Amino acid sequence: MKIAVDNTATLEELGAAAQAIGVEIPVVVELNVGMNRAGVEPGSTAVALAGAVHEQDGLRLAGMMAWEGHTLDIQDDDARAGAIQQCIGQLAASVQAGRDAGLPVEIVSCGGSGTMDVTMHQPEVTEIQAGGAIFGDATYQMWGVPTDPALFGQAVVTSRPAPDRIITDAGFKTLPGMERQPKAVSLDNVVNISASAEHGVITLSEPNTSVQVGDVLDFIVGYGDATVFLHDAMYGVRDGIVETVWQVSGRGKLR
Template identity: 45%
Template sequence: MMTSLVGQHVDALDTPALLIDRKVLLGNIEVIGASLRKLGTAWRPHAKAHKSPSIAHLLLEAGAHGITCAKTSEAEIYAASGIRDILIANQVVGPIKTRRLAQLARQADIAVAVDCLENALEHDAAAAEAGTSPRLVIEINSGMNRAGIDPGDDTVELAKRIVALKHVRFGGVMTWEGHTTTVVDPAAREQAIHDSLAPVLESVLAIQDAGIDVPIVSCGGTGTFRTTAGIEGVTEVQAGGGIFGDQIYRALGVPVQPALSLLVTVTSRPAPDRVIIDAGRKSLDPTAALPEVQGLSNVQSMSFSAEHGIINLSAPTADVRIGDRLQLLIGYSDQAVHLHEQFFVLDGNTVSSVWPTWARGRLQ
């Protein structure tokens, strides 16, 4: 931990260093939170991007009623920090994993996604052994064609079978309509979201018609929540990464600003039109979205090897020198944060906090 840097100027940081602009971060949280409050939909932000209990608690203070995780090991970190309402939005399969989750249910009110009876039975057996009662949430395929049971009769039957189990609780349903974010036209994207969620919500009504309560209907990431949260029947959204104002979300029209950046040092100027920096793929993964270089208007292209970033300029310049520092606005936080041990939180140019990313590397 580098808490000794608190109170110092940003220039005291070694590079690469992952920075959060506190004012912008809080502004983004308020934008998302205010939108959801207006629509009357609960917020269960996904924690897979930020990896930080400090941020998770900040979101709870801002009105979130729980969090979403990707893995049981992530959930363990957040439960240890005092968070109690946690949804693991993935299938947790096999005796090693289900026993681990059942034990975690001693510390927190855990919900976990299932999409078949076999997995539900595994959880029931593990819960019986541990003496706990985790919630099972049925993941429904809304068109992304990743995990998830088909909507309709199959979903209703699975809900009935879960309700009949003795050691788990039926928690509701979830889906992720992520495929709709590839629709470029905003109006067509909005319609695609409605079309994707319609069969899911019809399944919810069918489950309720069978006399089964559906407490959770969880959908919506940052790229879709402004539409999803306004659809009748949706109880909560999982939008989380948008708090950083990633470029991929701003490109979808989400009204957030960039709060996350990588401070880097120029290490070489081998040509007047090329800048080499000390951050490569071990500092950020540009696969989903390239970062944006602040203060350089003539960037033509960027590429990354393991330890180096290469910035090619459209015209020669002597303005950037070896030892200068640049800030790269992160394109997609999911593919950067997990590579760093902490965030350096800035108020202006002063380091005001250091927030560890305790949940990084938690892959099980």
């Protein structure tokens, strides 16, 4: 396990905690390469923080990382690739400056599922942080990730109030529509899926009377990042047989 830092306050607390229990924690310095969330600025600021990590008892400087997540919204492929390369260039330059200053910057980590097609070809990069793509959900599909859908939710039809409307028991507590709506696997003419707390409302462009109350519908989840933590367990299914159950052990660990 490694910890990313972007400030000296947490650095000193981490170092003190590590020393108190007699361990050394590997630390990567987090850079802001344009997403404007967490992260120190690239260049001299990043090198200075890397130096402070290196000097801090209880910690071991392991590398630098960045997340170029803001490039996901760029539609044009060439423009997107260029923006990603520009981000990784800032990371690589900071790494080089750190090494030039004698710091042991080994890990150069970046990327995510939506940028790995570009970042994996940058020679300076040693590690890609892609994870979400494994589910191939509707949001990662939107971002052009070529993995197959692997995470599904089921809903039971609880009401058929009109031929163009199906009501299910899966609202935003089960199949959230954040980023992207879930996709019905075997249902045609779906215009929209909206979610109240415990109601899913599927609007159809053509009348349908074959879907009945009590039917079970499968959905590709809209966004795995916004779905997995809502559930206590995931079921591993192969050829229609449940082979394993994975508890979502991190769920609710918010304090």
